[in-house]
Amino acid sequence: MADTSIENTTVSAEAVSYNSEIAQIADFWTLMKPGVMYLVVFTGFAGLMVAPGTIHPFLGAVAILCIAIASGGAGAINMWYDRDIDAIMTRTKRRPIPAGRMAPDVALSFGVILSIFSAMLMGLAVNWTAGLLLALANGFYVFVYTMFLKRRTPQNIVIGGAAGAFPPMIGWAAVTGTVSIESIVLFLVIFMWTPPHFWALALYKDGDYAAAKVPMLPVVAGRKNTKWQMLVYTLALFPIVLAPVYFNIAGMFYGAVALIASLYFLYLNIRVLCSDEDRHARKMFLFSILYLFVLFAVLIIDRSPGIMSLIAG
Numbered sequence: 187m188a189d190t191s192i193e194n195t196t197v198s199a200e201a202v203s204y205n206s207e208i209a210q211i212a213d214f215w216t217l218m219k220p221g222v223m224y225l226v227v228f229t230g231f232a233g234l235m236v237a238p239g240t241i242h243p244f245l246g247a248v249a250i251l252c253i254a255i256a257s258g259g260a261g262a263i264n265m266w267y268d269r270d271i272d273a274i275m276t277r278t279k280r281r282p283i284p285a286g287r288m289a290p291d292v293a294l295s296f297g298v299i300l301s302i303f304s305a306m307l308m309g310l311a312v313n314w315t316a317g318l319l320l321a322l323a324n325g326f327y328v329f330v331y332t333m334f335l336k337r338r339t340p341q342n343i344v345i346g347g348a349a350g351a352f353p354p355m356i357g358w359a360a361v362t363g364t365v366s367i368e369s370i371v372l373f374l375v376i377f378m379w380t381p382p383h384f385w386a387l388a389l390y391k392d393g394d395y396a397a398a399k400v401p402m403l404p405v406v407a408g409r410k411n412t413k414w415q416m417l418v419y420t421l422a423l424f425p426i427v428l429a430p431v432y433f434n435i436a437g438m439f440y441g442a443v444a445l446i447a448s449l450y451f452l453y454l455n456i457r458v459l460c461s462d463e464d465r466h467a468r469k470m471f472l473f474s475i476l477y478l479f480v481l482f483a484v485l486i487i488d489r490s491p492g493i494m495s496l497i498a499g
């Protein structure tokens with residue numbers, strides 16, 4: 187079905203010129219990995235909302251925009267570097283570079299400009315703690331995960347996952363100008379969540395990774411081993427996602443929702459462990475996204491007296 191859409195863009199000369207006009211902007215947007223960016227931005231927004239103190243709404247909006255641009259810039263550089271393996275994997279072969287719609291150096295320039303611009307803007311307009319953390323997250327994803335770990339070790343996403351865990355810490359730093367134990371707790375929530383999030387997907391995309399010779403855990407260590415390792419992280423998530431209550435970042439409403447959501451995540455992991463059907467892994471992957479969204483949404487709600495009084499009646 188996806189291949190048909192590629193054919194559709196090449197069947198008539200008129201269609202090609204029309205589609206390529208639209209594809210220009212759409213392709214730059216695709217380079218920024220918008221699906222991931224939404225959640226990255228949302229977790230950054232949550233960090234900003236729950237941090238003690240206040241930030242001018244305009245500066246808050248600038249901080250969120252910087253997180254979005256940095257995430258997009260990192261995504262573009264990742265797509266430039268990974269263009270060889272993206273061309274092999276069915277999930278990624280229609281991306282702008284492997285599909286031949288964009289020259290690699292254009293994508294690289296775009297990514298580098300966005301990355302530098304976002305960190306500079308964050309530093310100059312908001313504060314340099316947030317600016318440096320943003321540059322660190324970006325650099326970690328590009329250099330540590332993409333260029334160094336991804337093709338070398340099945341622990342790539344365990345260590346590299348730190349990149350995606352920075353946003354709540356960046357949002358927090360935008361307000362406070364500091365890194366604190368509370369913002370490290372929020373970092374740890376995403377850090378622990380990343381392995382079950384990604385390995386659930388890797389389980390039903392293992393053929394892609396094997397073909398591209400990327401040493402993802404199911405390819406290297408086998409499916410059963412991967413499922414057990416996912417379970418370790420899913421269990422470790424319980425104390426971590428409940429820690430915001432202990433550290434007074436959130437109250438019992440958050441605690442109750444986090445516990446129920448984590449129990450369901452554990453249930454999905456056990457189903458993955460007991461059955462080799464792809465649909466279970468797919469469901470766990472999709473729920474992992476909802477799970478992280480719900481955790482951070484409830485964190486925001488729990489810290490908003492107005493919303494809480496509505497819930498409490």
Ligand code: HEM
Pocket residue numbers: 220221222223225226229277331342343346347348349350351376380383384387475478
């Ligand atoms: C190293 C860490 C991570 C790895 C290796 C990883 C890997 C992936 C992969 C391969 C996909 C599938 C994308 C596709 O369908 O083309 C995906 C989807 C997704 N990931 Fe992650 N991820 C990581 C961290 C994160 C983080 C930190 C977040 C957000 C806070 C996140 C949010 C999402 C979302 C929302 C999607 C669905 C995107 C869509 O459908 O377009 N991921 N992830």
Ligand SMILES: CC(C)=CCC/C(C)=C/CC/C(C)=C/COP(=O)(O)OP(=O)(O)O
Pocket residue numbers: 219222226253256257260261264268278320323324327336349350352353
């Ligand atoms: C704030 C900031 C600068 C954040 C940047 C960090 C970031 C975007 C983290 C998300 C990690 C991610 C999309 C991994 C995808 O893995 P992959 O690249 O192996 O996936 P692919 O096979 O789909 O390309």
